[in-house]
Amino acid sequence: ARIGDCITSIGDSAFYNCSGLTSITIPDSVTNIGNRAFYHCTKLTSITLPSSVIRISVYAFINCTSLSSITVNAVTPPELGSDAFYGSTCPIYVPADSLNAYKIATGWSTYASRIKPLN
Secondary structure: OEOOOOOOEEOOOOOOOOOOOOOOEOOOOOOEEOOOOOOOOOOOOEEEEOOOOOEEOOOOOOOOOOOOEEEEOOOOOOEEOOOOOOOOOOOEEEOHHHHHHHHHOOOHHHHHHHEEEOO
């Protein structure tokens, strides 16, 4: 799926329980990922969040059990709601220069062991 370039927010429950969703392209216009936006998208294999994202809400990617990687391109760690990535165990790739900032940021510290530098 591809989201239009004029979209600034992926709303609450936008792709809730979309079990057929395997990939998605999120444009640089998006700043907010809503509550449960990708809840239980069990076939989603990877997610790349553009540097424009400043907030990832509660349960945004909960139970996305097929995720093999999460890439977050924002230099400053986005605000992260609780249990945003619960149910997945994959690495979370972030800009190398921001690695330590992510590991100690509120919410992100929960996933510190999974946070890896982007090459």
